[in-house]
Amino acid sequence: MTAPNQGVQPDTSERSVQDRLVEAAEELFCRRGYNETSVRDIAAIAGCNVASVNYYFGGKDNLYVEVWRRRLAFMRTHRLASIEKVMSAPNPPQLENLLHSYAVSFIEPLVEGGPHCRFINLMAREMIDPHLPRDMYVEEMVTPVLEAFREALLKICPWLDAGTVPMVVFSIVGQLLMHTVCVKEMFEGSTHPELSRIDLDSIVNHVVKFSAAGVRGCTEVQRG
Amino acid sequence: MTAPNQGVQPDTSERSVQDRLVEAAEELFCRRGYNETSVRDIAAIAGCNVASVNYYFGGKDNLYVEVWRRRLAFMRTHRLASIEKVMSAPNPPQLENLLHSYAVSFIEPLVEGGPHCRFINLMAREMIDPHLPRDMYVEEMVTPVLEAFREALLKICPWLDAGTVPMVVFSIVGQLLMHTVCVKEMFEGSTHPELSRIDLDSIVNHVVKFSAAGVRGCTEVQRG
DNA sequence: GGTCATTTTAAACGTTTGTTTGAAGAACCA
């Protein structure tokens, strides 16, 4: 009857074709990555013709950029607001407050945010082999958040060397990606169920505790 | 004159065709990943015919497995030996010794180990979307090293909960991957040279210091 | 030199890919 989308019935709701295409594209890009996702599969899930991708977006690569364009602005403001909220709280913020808030704002919208897919998978893929225009992710996401985080962290930990702040952030993000993407991927459906069933809260709590101690340890060498 | 390998002249040395194929495959898989590497390019760099891949290995996927097979055994014994060496040192090992030794044994053979490529890129790719037989990486690499690391770490930090050891290891590996793969990839050729030019020693030192404090912080909550 | 198995080769195979095409359909306004 319908197109060959392997059990996934096409989306024929009242939303516009553009929206349906972007959403279907996001789902498949997250699951399979850029190259293993075909515009035919995207169109099938979106419930429209293959040519629509080129009609509305001018190509697969532009559709990929559009998926990111819609996410980047939201993610950036979400993270910046999260930092802002912690720093403007009535009682003086602790290091753990900042780290926990950032970790949650980083993870939460990416893991369960979308309708059915995990955008964090796509983020990890994009970091390893990029398909976005050069510097788009860095300019629109990394740099602004890094700047806000540096200012906040230095306010809480004034003794910290400003140059180490990026490394601290990368250490935290690296842990979050590892725990939520790689470990999940490695042990999913494997014979080690004890490692695949760790919930988000446990991950966030571990990373926050681990990283708070790590930050404090960054400058506690001279006392050793 | 030669095949269209875009400036890279084919390898026509005295080594066997199998070896040349595996080496060329490793180089391209590391640089572009599984799907964006064609057997035609591999054969061109190896200086042999396209059909040789199927003649000797029976397909692209088997060649991919062979690339990993040759690496996995070496990497595993390298890491296990590194842990063993620290734990059998004359003076009682410190936490920093174990972490530094592991980080170096993890990073060093992957970043500059091969003839010209960085295997750590391929490792990161494989973690995010796997193309190996299920459980091959986990069974041959993760589980054995994790077990040895757990034993070593618990000997140095007996107060540590055994269940948190995997999370500690993933936190360390996540940081190493982030700093050496993602950050390098993001800022390579970008307009932020201050973030792309961090040498391996600085990365290892940061991760070791950060993680040692993190490990100690894992059980220092009750002293609040 | 002849015979055999092994290796290498160019060519072709059948799929799948992203994209283009030109006509048919739908929607809107006069």
Place this chain on the structure above:
DNA sequence: TGGTTCTTCAAACAAACGTTTAAAATGACC
């Protein structure tokens, strides 16, 4: 109703992919 624009569609396109094929080249042994 007629005309115009926007949208959808099946079909075809050229290119690239992994793989297969059958013949040619190679080397070892008698």
